[in-house]
Amino acid sequence: MIAKIKKQVKNGIAPLHLLSSKNLTEEKKGITKVRASLKYETSFLQIKPSHRFPL
Amino acid sequence: MILIISQKDDLSTTEVIRWLIAFNKNYIRLNEESTMVIDRLTANDFRFSIHSKSYKYTDIESVWYRRGELNFKLSLGIEDANIDLYNEKEHTHLKAYIHNLFKSKRLLNDFNIYEINKLEVLRYCHLNTINAPSFLVTQSKEEALSFFKTHQENIITKALKYPFLAREKKSLFASYTFKPSKENMTSLPQRFVPTFFQQYIEKRYEIRTFYLNERCYSMVIFSQNNPKTRIDFRHYDDNKPNRLSPYKLPSEYESKINKMMKSFGLNSASIDIVRSIENEYFLLEINPIGQFKMTSHPCNYDLEMKIAKYL
Known part of the structure; x- marks a missing residue:
C-alpha cells in the first residue's frame, strides 16, 4: 500500500499528505500488551467520587 | 424521551447513556447500523x-x-447497484428533512452542519481576528513551492476533510498531518490534485477544547517535546504518553470561540488550538x-x- 501511495503522489493523483500513511495494524500488535498492563495498573487510581456513580 | 443518533461502537454514547439511566431519563439509541422504519410522515405527523x-x-x-446517519435500508438480501445509488440520493433528501424537524426539539448538534468545512472555519478566523495559520489550496507546483519558501520551508499538509483510511488484506492504513521536506516538495509533479498546505506553527503546546453550550472545557497536550507526537499527537507514544492537564483559555479568547460557534450554529464541538512559542x-x-x-x-x-x- 505504501509503495502504491508513493507512486500515486508522484503521479499527482494522490495528495502529498498521504505520504504520512502508516499501517495501524502492524503498530497495534506491539502495543496491545503494554496497554493491557497499563490498564490494570491504573485501574485502582481511577476510582474517583465523580465516577462511582453510575458505573 | 431523548433520541440519540450514533454508531454502534461509540463508547462516549454509552457513557452518556449510563448517566441518563442514573437520572431516570428515557432514551432511544439509534445506531446507524440499525434501521429506522418510517411508518408515517405527513405535514403534521x-x-x-x-x-x-x-x-x-x-x-x-x-x-x-452524536454521529453516524439515519439508515432506512431494509435488510431484504436483495442488492442492485443502480437502484441502491438512486435510493441513497432519495434518502439524503429525506434525512435532511427529518433532521430539520428535530430542530424544534432541544437539540445537541445538528446532522445538517456536522461536516463543517475546514476552509470556512479558517476564512471565518481570518475575517474575525482569530489567529489561524495561513493556508493555500493549490494544484500548481510553482504556487506550492512559493508558499513553502514564504514560510521558511516550514509547512504542513493534511486532509481537507477526513484522513485517508484504506484496507489492504488484513491491514488498515491511515494518513496523518504531514510536514513535507524540500525533497518532497521538489518531487511534486507540475500539476496535482487540489492539495491543502498550511503554515507550520512551532508550538509551545497544543490545546483540545470541548465546547458545550457556551462553555469551553480545555485540555493542554504537551506533545511538542516528543518527536513522535510533535507534528500530529495522534501518533500516540504508548511508552511515553504526552502529559495532559486541564487548561483555562483567556476569557476574551473563549468569547471569540463562543461567537464563532454561534455563527456556525453549533452548541457542541471539539476545537483544536495550538499556542505558539x-x-x-x-x-x-x-x-x-x-x-x-479524551478531554x-x-x-x-x-x-x-x-x-x-x-438532554
Whole structure:
C-alpha cells in the first residue's frame, strides 16, 4: 500500500499528505500488551467520587 | 424521551447513556447500523419504528446528534447497484428533512452542519481576528513551492476533510498531518490534485477544547517535546504518553470561540488550538462530532454527565 501511495503522489493523483500513511495494524500488535498492563495498573487510581456513580 | 443518533461502537454514547439511566431519563439509541422504519410522515405527523418498536415524533423532547446517519435500508438480501445509488440520493433528501424537524426539539448538534468545512472555519478566523495559520489550496507546483519558501520551508499538509483510511488484506492504513521536506516538495509533479498546505506553527503546546453550550472545557497536550507526537499527537507514544492537564483559555479568547460557534450554529464541538512559542493562540480546526472522552477523563470534566443533564 505504501509503495502504491508513493507512486500515486508522484503521479499527482494522490495528495502529498498521504505520504504520512502508516499501517495501524502492524503498530497495534506491539502495543496491545503494554496497554493491557497499563490498564490494570491504573485501574485502582481511577476510582474517583465523580465516577462511582453510575458505573 | 431523548433520541440519540450514533454508531454502534461509540463508547462516549454509552457513557452518556449510563448517566441518563442514573437520572431516570428515557432514551432511544439509534445506531446507524440499525434501521429506522418510517411508518408515517405527513405535514403534521411523524411516526417511526426502531427494532419493531413504534415511536411518535411528539414523544421526543430532545435529540442528540452524536454521529453516524439515519439508515432506512431494509435488510431484504436483495442488492442492485443502480437502484441502491438512486435510493441513497432519495434518502439524503429525506434525512435532511427529518433532521430539520428535530430542530424544534432541544437539540445537541445538528446532522445538517456536522461536516463543517475546514476552509470556512479558517476564512471565518481570518475575517474575525482569530489567529489561524495561513493556508493555500493549490494544484500548481510553482504556487506550492512559493508558499513553502514564504514560510521558511516550514509547512504542513493534511486532509481537507477526513484522513485517508484504506484496507489492504488484513491491514488498515491511515494518513496523518504531514510536514513535507524540500525533497518532497521538489518531487511534486507540475500539476496535482487540489492539495491543502498550511503554515507550520512551532508550538509551545497544543490545546483540545470541548465546547458545550457556551462553555469551553480545555485540555493542554504537551506533545511538542516528543518527536513522535510533535507534528500530529495522534501518533500516540504508548511508552511515553504526552502529559495532559486541564487548561483555562483567556476569557476574551473563549468569547471569540463562543461567537464563532454561534455563527456556525453549533452548541457542541471539539476545537483544536495550538499556542505558539511566541505565546499566541492559533485555531486549527473544529470537529462537531469529535471524541470528547479524551478531554473529559484526564481532566475530570465529567462531560458525559453534563451532556446527559442537558438532554
